[in-house]
Amino acid sequence: MKRSNFIVNIIKFVFLGVLLVLYVFPFFIVLINSFKDRKEILTNPLALASKLNFSNYTEAFSKMNYIHGFINSLIITVFSVLLITILSSMTAYIFARKKWKFNQFMFFLMVASMIIPFQGIMIPLVKIYGSIGMLNSKWALIYMYVGFGASLAVFMYHGFIKSIPLELEEAAIIDGCNQLQTYFKIVFPLLKPVTMTIAILDILWIWNDFLLPSLVLMVPEQRTLPLSVFYFYGTYTIEYGLATAGLVLAIIPVIIVYIIMQKHIIKGVLQGSIK
Structure with missing residues (x-):
């Protein structure tokens, strides 16, 4: 019984973790690209900014x-x-x-x-x-x-x-x-x-x-x-x-x-x- 409950909890945790990532990912992309210039965004929009540039803000x-x-x-x-x-x-x-x-x-x-x-x-x-x-x-x-x-x-x-x-x-x-x-x-x-x-x-x-x-x-x-x-x-x-x-x-x-x-x-x- 304990083993089955543990497996169920692990499945729930993984499922909720996937949902969290799917929900946060668009906000993350917008946030990291807000510190880049146009050239850096076009080069790799999924990469972190090379430096924190607040000039865009x-x-x-x-x-x-x-x-x-x-x-x-x-x-x-x-x-x-x-x-x-x-x-x-x-x-x-x-x-x-x-x-x-x-x-x-x-x-x-x-x-x-x-x-x-x-x-x-x-x-x-x-x-x-x-x-x-x-x-x-x-x-x-x-x-x-x-x-x-x-x-x-x-x-x-x-x-x-x-x-x-x-x-x-x-x-x-x-x-x-x-x-x-x-x-x-x-x-x-x-x-x-x-x-x-x-x-x-x-x-x-x-x-x-x-x-x-x-x-x-x-x-x-x-x-x-x-x-x-x-x-x-x-x-x-x-x-x-x-x-x-x-x-x-x-x-x-x-x-x-x-x-x-x-x-x-x-x-x-x-x-x-x-x-």
């Missing part, structure tokens, strides 16, 4: 206007995620606590809206908002992200809130809290696991999104980081070192956020499934 940082794109992405992501979590949690709270038929209808309508692909509505969306002058604005894009992200967030919050005992809220009301105070002082702190999960998923989605910003933000001053990378890569396609350095600069913030907060994703998903 400094040039890419300057030419792609990295700071400007980073700040635009940061503003859009932070405000979108804050509004999604706060408004969706409050909406889900009303849906879970008030047993009105209208609430039930609206909840199922929001859940059903998740099956509609964005590609099916993007042309009417741009046409309508363009006709009322809401394009080329970070705030219009934030407004759209809140609309597209609210359905999933409400769905996740709704199941979590239903598991919170009503006695906690009743005790807070007896102590003198109104409905709003009860929510923010009692209910919302208990939603931390699912809030962290929603926040991280939305951060990764909004930060990396390309299609919606490319339709809404037309002028260079409003470009997010993915848009800046896209136009930079299109300009310097043949300069492989510069292009790969720009890609590395774009993915660094996402990797840092995910590494720092990955435990909250796992914890939130597990607690949400148990509840």
Whole structure:
């Protein structure tokens, strides 16, 4: 029995190791080529750089206007995620606590809206908002992200809130809290696991999104980081070192956020499934 378990564990370890290599290999290729010049990349793209040359990074940082794109992405992501979590949690709270038929209808309508692909509505969306002058604005894009992200967030919050005992809220009301105070002082702190999960998923989605910003933000001053990378890569396609350095600069913030907060994703998903 011990021998068979040992063999099974070895097979699992080898299989997971192969998957890890397949997953990391493209990132490794991009990273090592970001330190090379064009001639060295064409000679052997799989070899390590002969020396660590950071000139590609400094040039890419300057030419792609990295700071400007980073700040635009940061503003859009932070405000979108804050509004999604706060408004969706409050909406889900009303849906879970008030047993009105209208609430039930609206909840199922929001859940059903998740099956509609964005590609099916993007042309009417741009046409309508363009006709009322809401394009080329970070705030219009934030407004759209809140609309597209609210359905999933409400769905996740709704199941979590239903598991919170009503006695906690009743005790807070007896102590003198109104409905709003009860929510923010009692209910919302208990939603931390699912809030962290929603926040991280939305951060990764909004930060990396390309299609919606490319339709809404037309002028260079409003470009997010993915848009800046896209136009930079299109300009310097043949300069492989510069292009790969720009890609590395774009993915660094996402990797840092995910590494720092990955435990909250796992914890939130597990607690949400148990509840």
